[in-house]
Amino acid sequence: xxxxxxxxxxxxxxxxxxxxxxxxxxxxxxxxxxxxxxxxxxxxxxxxxxxxxxxxxxxxxxxxxxxxxxxxxxxxxxxxxxxxxxxxxxxxxxxxxxxxxxxxxxxxxxxxxxxxxxx
Amino acid sequence: xxxxxxxxxxxxxxxxxxxxxxxxxxxxxxxxxxxxxxxxxxxxxxxxxxxxxxxxxxxxxxxxxxxxxxxxxxxxxxxxxxxxxxxxxxxxxxxxxxxxxxxxxxxxx
Numbered sequence: 001x002x003x004x005x006x007x008x009x010x011x012x013x014x015x016x017x018x019x020x021x022x023x024x025x026x027x028x029x030x031x032x033x034x035x036x037x038x039x040x041x042x043x044x045x046x047x048x049x050x051x052x053x054x055x056x057x058x059x060x061x062x063x064x065x066x067x068x069x070x071x072x073x074x075x076x077x078x079x080x081x082x083x084x085x086x087x088x089x090x091x092x093x094x095x096x097x098x099x100x101x102x103x104x105x106x107x108x109x110x111x112x113x114x115x116x117x118x119x
Numbered sequence: 120x121x122x123x124x125x126x127x128x129x130x131x132x133x134x135x136x137x138x139x140x141x142x143x144x145x146x147x148x149x150x151x152x153x154x155x156x157x158x159x160x161x162x163x164x165x166x167x168x169x170x171x172x173x174x175x176x177x178x179x180x181x182x183x184x185x186x187x188x189x190x191x192x193x194x195x196x197x198x199x200x201x202x203x204x205x206x207x208x209x210x211x212x213x214x215x216x217x218x219x220x221x222x223x224x225x226x227x228x
Contacts, residue, residue, distance in 0.1 A: 049210070061216075103153045103170045103212075107166075107167045111164060
């Protein structure tokens, strides 16, 4: 059974870097055909695509965040991560990691992690 | 800036049928946009119901179906159950980025 779980600081100061890790169990990050995504959701609002890293290591980012975001993976730990620089209050959100097939098929999501940007 | 538009809210009676739509600010939605649909209940992560326009994901009840309706993507629920009350999101592929719609809050009343 594939499971994902987000971890990282729940509070980040403005202008600093938000960093979250997604631990994956039940499948190898190197297994073909999968994409490892980050999606965020401000409390009470809708979903926003952040980006993905593929099983082969290629990345795709939302252009609105591209200058500030990096997604990477550590296959030795079976984890992937997101870093978002220069955060503001507008980056306060639940951050979800997900493993998805092409076109979101068979997607498995983490439970989400709330990150608040505040001094 | 590309905008994906959904009905903010819809209400349906138990056993009824309702169609949710997903429109693109760039024009007609086609299969090339690979529309997918998610259901999200309070306090839970989204779950995919339909991908690539019409394909039901594993575990999606038969009463959910995806289609193209006119110039929009659509999700139809037939024989609505009380447990279908939730927020529904569509997502479209713009050849380099996925863009989510604003969501439709479906009330079963």
